[in-house]
Structure formats: structure tokens, C-alpha cells
Amino acid sequence: MHFLGGSPLRVDGKIYLDYQASTPLDAACLEAMLPFFTHDFGNPHSTDHALGWSAAAAIDLARLSVAKLIGASPEEVFFTSGATESNNHIIQTVARATGRSKILVSAVEHKSVLAAANAAAKFWGMEVHFIPVDSSGLVNLECYKAMLDQDVALVSIMAVNNEIGTIQPIPDLVKAAHAVGALFLCDAAQAPTGIDIDVYSWDLDFLSLSAHKLYGPKGIGALYVRSDLLVDLEPLIYGGGQQGGVRSGTLSTPLCVGFGAAADLICEDSFLDRSALNLRKSHFLEVIKSNSVSYVLNGVQGEYCHPGNISVRFLGVDASSLLLRLQSYICASTGSACNSGFINQSHVLRAIGLSEDESSNTVRFSFGRFTDSSQVEEAAYLICNAIKKV
Incomplete structure (x- = not known):
């Protein structure tokens, strides 16, 4: 198995269709990371010798790459453990410091936003309101x-939904929030593979990212903070004052480098063909339809849906049973992979009006760079045959 040149990806013979849960680490990212596990292992915060300088320079270069990906300045980008930490940082520190009383979050936000908002209500008395x-x-x-009113301190709305792929009109939503003096956080973890990001044209205050959603390593993410807000931003994690005191802790040089390499790849026009993903999606559905399998798509379609996302209800078919039957052949998900350990109705599917039974019929397939047309066709036939047996 390898990940170079867009080669079709199979894991132990299985077709991987769960790119919104995690993308495979690209070989170029791994290659960039390896020297910093071995030869260039110095602490990037050691300022008295060459190994520290080398590691620090590599992190600065990675920060520049991530900044370029989202249209920011490098001094506005801070490395974190992932979008979950970044979301918590903004929600909790804004709640702690604000003189306003309300936080607005969309009803389909990632659980890291919903849980952080609930924590803000518990510990700092914030009112949390869910935008339908x-x-x-x-x-x-x-x-x-x-x-929206003068009591709203923060609005948090994700750019691209992790379950149904819906793309929100973020610039319009930001403009409305700013009109009442509210700050705006955008969870953009799913966005880089689906849309272009520009924090300046979107007029964002805060944005969060995770590297493993864009062919980089797990355990590293980023937080964008608009430059004029930095002076008032309290840290979430205290310690040695690294990253200008915004986020303390020794940075992992290889993870930062891998993130930077992934950001560079995403910026290359030839790396990820979004129009090809849309074609693969259409072909997948055509094969299923031609085999007389009844289905309904969840979410919006066309330009307002992530090109690799398919959230589909197979009528009368229990999704968990279907995936169990397919588990030797296909990797997919009944919902967000972050909701592990419990079988509950997805809050996203509930928010768009699906009943518990309809949610139980839903499977999320997500295509990515290494999904080719032969895999799409094979997977569709496997699904159709499994549904007929179920």
C-alpha cells in the first residue's frame, strides 16, 4: 500500500470510503516528517544551539504553509493538537472574558463545539442558543x-459539515454577526478538501483546522486568530509561553512539518481534483440506481455540498447491519466517526428533520484523492448486493 501519485487506496483489500473521518497520510508528508524523528530531533524552543534553530526554522516554514492555505499571515496561525482544542480555546476563553451573555452555535456543529459551548454555560454562565x-x-x-443581538458574544458555525457535507455561506453569516458586534468562529476542519478558504475575504475572527482531514498527520491542528484580537486572547493551556504565550507546550516538529507539507499539497491545483470527486459521486449513485436500490440523499446537493460527501438513506435497510455485512470489503460510516462508543441518533440528522428510523438507514460515504472510478463502481455493486441480501 502506498499513497503516491493518486494511486487507488486499499487497506488490507478494503476500499476506503471514509475520507471525512480521516484522510490517509500522503507519502510526501511522511517523507518531510521523517528527518525530524531521527537526525533533526532538537527541541524547537531551544535557542542556544543549531539543532533547536533547525527545528524552529522548520516549524516557521510549516506555519507559513498553513497560513497560505487559509489566506492568513503566519503570525495569526498557532499550532494545536487539532480542531477540537482550537474550538475549545476560543469558546472557553471568549466566554471567560466577555461582558456579553450569549453564544450562538448551529444545530449541526461538531461535538467539540457543542460540548465546549455547554461547558461555557456550566462554568461561566453563558446562554447557549442553537441556530436551526x-x-x-x-x-x-x-x-x-x-x-443576533447586542448580548451575543460569539457565533460558531462550521464551513463544511462532517456528516452531510453541507457548505455554509460563511461570509454572509460573518457579516450578520459583526453587525451586532459578535465574534465569529468557523470550524473549517472539513473545508480544505472541498472549498477554498480565505479568512480575510470571509472576514473571520477565528478558524480551526485538523491536519488529518487534509492528508496530513493526526494529532496536529491549527487555530487562526485575527491579528487585532491577539492582544486580548487568553491562553487555554499555560506553561512555558511558547507560540507567543497563546498556546504553551513543546511543539512536535515532525507533526508541524507534516501539516505544512499537507497544506502545500492542497494548494497545488493538481493534487485534489474536486470536479473528479463530483463525477465519481454521480457515477456511484447511477450504479446504485441502475440496480433498483431505493435511496434518498441527505443534505443539499450541487455546489453547496462537499464534492466527496454522500450521506444516503437506503430505505428500509439498517445502516449498521449493512456496514457489518460490508466490513470485509468497504470502510464507511453510519455517521460521524468522532461519535464513538454509543449508538445514538446523529444530532445532525435529527436537526435536518430525520426521524430516528430514517437516521438508522443512513450511511456516510466520503471519497478522496485515492478513490478511482473502478473502486467507485466495485463499491456500488457490493453495496447493492449486500442490500438485496439484507
């Missing part, structure tokens, strides 16, 4: 604007 979405997963603009 329509049946496609798009924020209800009329309700959203009615909820």
Missing part, C-alpha cells in the same frame, strides 16, 4: 438574524 437549519443542513438565515 433547514432540511438541507443550511443555516436558517431568518432565524439566525433574529437571534
Whole structure:
């Protein structure tokens, strides 16, 4: 198994269709990381010798690459353990410091946002209000604007949904929040593989990323903070004052380097063909339809859906049973892979109006760089045969 040149990816013979849970580490990222596990192992915060200088320089270069990916300045980008930490940092520190009383989050946010908002309510007395979405997963603009007032400290709305792929009109949502003086956090973990990001044109205050969603390593993410907000931003993690005191702790040089390499790859036009992903998605559904399998797509379709996302309900088919039957052949998910350990209705599917039974019929397939047309066709036939047996 290897990940170079867009080669079709199989893991122990299985077709991997779970790219929104995690992307495979690209070989170029691994190659960039390896020297910093061995020869260039110095602490990047050691300022008195060459090994420390070399590691620090590599991290600075990686920070520049991540900044370029989102259209930011490098001094506005801070490495974290992932988007979960980044989301917690902003929600908890804003709640702790603000003179306002409300936080607005969309009803389809990632659990790291929902749980952090609930913690802000518990520990700092914030009121958490959930912005409703329509049946496609798009924020209800009329309700959203009615909820905005001078008491709102922070709005958190994700750019691309991790379960149904819906792409939100972030610039419009930010503009409405700023009109009442509220700050705006955008969880963009799923965005780089689906859309272009520009924090300046979007006028964002904060943005979060995870490297393992864009062909980089796990355990590393980033937090963007608009430069004029840095002076008032309290740290979430205290310690040695690394990263300008915003986020203490010794940085992992290889993970930062891997993240930077992944960001560089995403910026290359030839790395990820989004139009090809859309074609693969259409072909997948055509094969299923031609085999007389009944299905309904969840979420919005077309330009407002991540090109690699398919959230589909197979009518009358229990999704968990279907995936169990397919587990020797296909890797996919019944919902967000972050919701592990419990079988509950997805809050995202509930928010778009699905019943518990309809949610139990839902499978999320997500395509990526290493998904080719032969895999798509083979997977579709395997799914159809399994459904007929179920």
C-alpha cells in the first residue's frame, strides 16, 4: 500500500470510503516528517544551539504553509493538537472574558463545539442558543438574524459539515454577526478538501483546522486568530509561553512539518481534483440506481455540498447491519466517526428533520484523492448486493 501519485487506496483489500473521518497520510508528508524523528530531533524552543534553530526554522516554514492555505499571515496561525482544542480555546476563553451573555452555535456543529459551548454555560454562565437549519443542513438565515443581538458574544458555525457535507455561506453569516458586534468562529476542519478558504475575504475572527482531514498527520491542528484580537486572547493551556504565550507546550516538529507539507499539497491545483470527486459521486449513485436500490440523499446537493460527501438513506435497510455485512470489503460510516462508543441518533440528522428510523438507514460515504472510478463502481455493486441480501 502506498499513497503516491493518486494511486487507488486499499487497506488490507478494503476500499476506503471514509475520507471525512480521516484522510490517509500522503507519502510526501511522511517523507518531510521523517528527518525530524531521527537526525533533526532538537527541541524547537531551544535557542542556544543549531539543532533547536533547525527545528524552529522548520516549524516557521510549516506555519507559513498553513497560513497560505487559509489566506492568513503566519503570525495569526498557532499550532494545536487539532480542531477540537482550537474550538475549545476560543469558546472557553471568549466566554471567560466577555461582558456579553450569549453564544450562538448551529444545530449541526461538531461535538467539540457543542460540548465546549455547554461547558461555557456550566462554568461561566453563558446562554447557549442553537441556530436551526433547514432540511438541507443550511443555516436558517431568518432565524439566525433574529437571534443576533447586542448580548451575543460569539457565533460558531462550521464551513463544511462532517456528516452531510453541507457548505455554509460563511461570509454572509460573518457579516450578520459583526453587525451586532459578535465574534465569529468557523470550524473549517472539513473545508480544505472541498472549498477554498480565505479568512480575510470571509472576514473571520477565528478558524480551526485538523491536519488529518487534509492528508496530513493526526494529532496536529491549527487555530487562526485575527491579528487585532491577539492582544486580548487568553491562553487555554499555560506553561512555558511558547507560540507567543497563546498556546504553551513543546511543539512536535515532525507533526508541524507534516501539516505544512499537507497544506502545500492542497494548494497545488493538481493534487485534489474536486470536479473528479463530483463525477465519481454521480457515477456511484447511477450504479446504485441502475440496480433498483431505493435511496434518498441527505443534505443539499450541487455546489453547496462537499464534492466527496454522500450521506444516503437506503430505505428500509439498517445502516449498521449493512456496514457489518460490508466490513470485509468497504470502510464507511453510519455517521460521524468522532461519535464513538454509543449508538445514538446523529444530532445532525435529527436537526435536518430525520426521524430516528430514517437516521438508522443512513450511511456516510466520503471519497478522496485515492478513490478511482473502478473502486467507485466495485463499491456500488457490493453495496447493492449486500442490500438485496439484507
